Amino acid sequence: MSAILECRELTKSFGGVDAVADLSFTVARGNIHSIIGPNGAGKTTLINLLTGIYTPTAGSILLSDHDTRGLAPYKLAQRGLGRTFQNLQICMNMSAVENVMVGLHLRLNRGFLAALLRLKSVRAGDRDCRARAIELMRFTGLENQIDQHPSEMSYGALKRLEIARALAAEPELLFLDEPAAGLNANETHAIGALIREVAASGVTVVLVEHDMKLVMDVSDDVLVLNYGRKLAQGTPHAIQNDPEVISAYLGGA
Numbered sequence: 257m258s259a260i261l262e263c264r265e266l267t268k269s270f271g272g273v274d275a276v277a278d279l280s281f282t283v284a285r286g287n288i289h290s291i292i293g294p295n296g297a298g299k300t301t302l303i304n305l306l307t308g309i310y311t312p313t314a315g316s317i318l319l320s321d322h323d324t325r326g327l328a329p330y331k332l333a334q335r336g337l338g339r340t341f342q343n344l345q346i347c348m349n350m351s352a353v354e355n356v357m358v359g360l361h362l363r364l365n366r367g368f369l370a371a372l373l374r375l376k377s378v379r380a381g382d383r384d385c386r387a388r389a390i391e392l393m394r395f396t397g398l399e400n401q402i403d404q405h406p407s408e409m410s411y412g413a414l415k416r417l418e419i420a421r422a423l424a425a426e427p428e429l430l431f432l433d434e435p436a437a438g439l440n441a442n443e444t445h446a447i448g449a450l451i452r453e454v455a456a457s458g459v460t461v462v463l464v465e466h467d468m469k470l471v472m473d474v475s476d477d478v479l480v481l482n483y484g485r486k487l488a489q490g491t492p493h494a495i496q497n498d499p500e501v502i503s504a505y506l507g508g509a
């Protein structure tokens with residue numbers, strides 16, 4: 257399977273601290289790939305590097321074989337990279353379906369003037385947009401909450417809404433930053449099933465998550481970070497049985 261993402265000797269330093277250090281790994285197309293590690297291991301820094309928020313101090317990131325250095329997050333989004341956030345980024349003054357439509361508009365990127373003049377083509381486009389957004393809400397299990405106000409939705413539903421909005425931009429590669437944080441066991445199980453469906457639909461998933469049961473249940477491949485470096489990479493089974501990983505999680509590394 258070809259790599260959709262490749263990091264080569266990636267380093268990000270803050271003053272004297274290497275939050276990510278000399279890190280090389282690949283993400284195979286179509287996989288669910290998880291990034292785990294104890295607190296402070298460098299997961300958030302790595303996600304911020306991969307999504308264009310931070311510029312590497314050294315090393316390179318290749319997205320479908322193209323170097324992403326210097327590309328702003330919106331440029332990376334246009335190249336097929338989507339993400340959800342650790343802290344929800346939902347517009348509270350829009351309905352649920354309108355939040356998903358924002359994701360579609362980002363992709364369609366129609367002319368600002370045309371939108372302002374409400375041209376016929378734009379109005380027709382809006383109808384298509386709403387229909388597609390509703391489809392995505394069905395896919396994410398939100399079919400009963402189409403016109404709901406986000407303030408009336410459960411936290412679990414809002415996490416799904418973020419995934420629906422990210423999918424609206426039709427990413428090839430989707431980063432999910434702690435999708436199970438704050439969810440109960442049932443909601444976490446359901447989000448795991450959704451992650452599998454997203455991958456089955458052809459979107460490569462990179463998951464940063466503290467819930468080890470979820471990670472081990474859904475992942476094809478797991479990268480373990482410790483002090484910014486790669487401690488291990490492999491299948492969930494191999495990772496769970498790796499003495500160095502066990503030691504790092506128990507605080508002995």
Ligand SMILES: Nc1ncnc2c1ncn2[C@@H]1O[C@H](COP(=O)(O)OP(=O)(O)OP(=O)(O)O)[C@@H](O)[C@H]1O
Binds near residue numbers: 275293295297299
């Ligand atoms: N902007 C920054 N300035 C200085 N140091 C930073 C900055 N961001 C992260 N660090 C340091 O880099 C290291 C890695 O932090 P990071 O937040 O990436 O880890 P993490 O694995 O996401 O942790 P957590 O699981 O607690 O969210 C830590 O030592 C942290 O203090």
